[in-house]
Amino acid sequence: MPSRRTSPPRPRASLIFGDLWEFDPAPETADPKLKPRYDLFIGGRFVAPRTGRYFDSVNPANERKIAEIALAGEADVDAAYAAAARAFGPWSALPGRERGKYLYRIARLLQDRAREFAVAETIDGGKPIRESRDFDVPMAAAHFFYHAGWADKLAYVAPGAAVSPLGVVGQVIPWNFPLLMLAWKLAPALAMGNCVVLKPAETTSITALKLAEILQDAGLPPGVVNFVTGAADTGAAVMGHPGAAKVAFTGSTEVGKRIMRQLAGTDTRMTMELGGKAANIVFDDAPIEQAVEGIVNGIFFNQGHVCCAGSRLLVHEPVADAVIAKLKNRLRVLRVGDPLDKNTDLGAINSAEQLSRIRRLVAAGVREGAVLYQPPCSLPGKGFYFPPTLFTRVTQSHRIAREEIFGPVLSILTFRTVDEAIEKANNTPYGLSAGVWTDKGSRILRMSTELKAGVVWANTFNRFDPASPFGGYKESGFGREGGRQGLLDYARLS
8 A cells, every 4th residue: 555755755756746655665475486506408307517507697676696597508409409309209299189288288387386487587587577477477378378279270270281390499589578488489389299499598597497397297208398598609509500490589680690691501490580679650640648558568568678669659740749748747657666566667677788788879869969858766776777768859860769779768759641650660670560559440551551560559569469470571580479370480381
């Protein structure tokens, strides 16, 4: 319950309410059941790395060490691929309904331990507990449930063609949605009958290794899924391994290009889900209050650590002043702080390195003449935090309008006509997502056709479903995850 403060109100709240009503702390108390050290998961067992080396996983909210994570070398990656190759024959030969049973078990066990996984995800990655609890974990379970349902219906994935698994798949996932990206990658690959060697991100490996415990509890045959942890060298070994029939990568465009160069001339299949610089477009007939909430969700969800974040706001000139004023009011009441507090809206930036990048690009925006706005905001003294930020008077040439910041920073541009909005939205090397806010259905249909983006949301943003394919165009990658299309990316057609 809120408690009345007797000290003078801070400016942030007095601008909104006159008096400050401060929320009492609401810490999450569920036990994440963390271990002091995590080994590799190969062949159905936890094994020490052959390198003999470990690295620290750090809580970005307070910079404290959480656990030691095994550092896999090339020999460990070889062992993981060998285990997956041994498991592939029996696993792919199982009837689809039997593979589906394992996926259903994984989904249900994840639901059983949902609060534990949510807390672990928040401690390891810095995102608010409300997001881990209400989005990441439930959506991860939903992907396992959805693909479990497909496992005995694969004859209908590609009507007129027969489908079969590819073999062993190498996968690398990012640090912004560790558990959810793991589910996006694992579930379709397993449903189709493939085996997997997966490397989680260096800064967020814990929930993958905790999921390995669920795989053991579910009785998944040894070697079907293998987790190797480490940094860039480990990822390169997974992506470039000769035993991979296919690789799937989610991460930056720069790294994606390196992987494609590495695999050029081979017959290894690839899917890439890379960076983005999404345009969120608000027309003068849009439901403004609803749009403002969608804008906030589009850029400040997960501290802006979202590849499809609506980081470029294009506002129709007649309503630009009103939208910006309402956005500033909304930013003033966003709560930045302890990610384990259920009242928190913006948690910690994932790492010191990412915080440094955000600061550099924000400084570049100021130098280049954009107008910075940050609400009065008290940040914790320890940890990696950045206030919600927006820029006005942004032009197409500004770095903040062109480069992916991957943080809670919104660049606002204006437009006068539909054609100008389309031209500005498409003036980017990326093409992952876009949003359109308007009352006209005909305008929504036109924009969804002409915007060069893999996903176009209408009068909403960041809406996901396991049955809906997700992926990009241009430098945002190729291939799809989710839906029938995502399954086909793990299949051989004949």
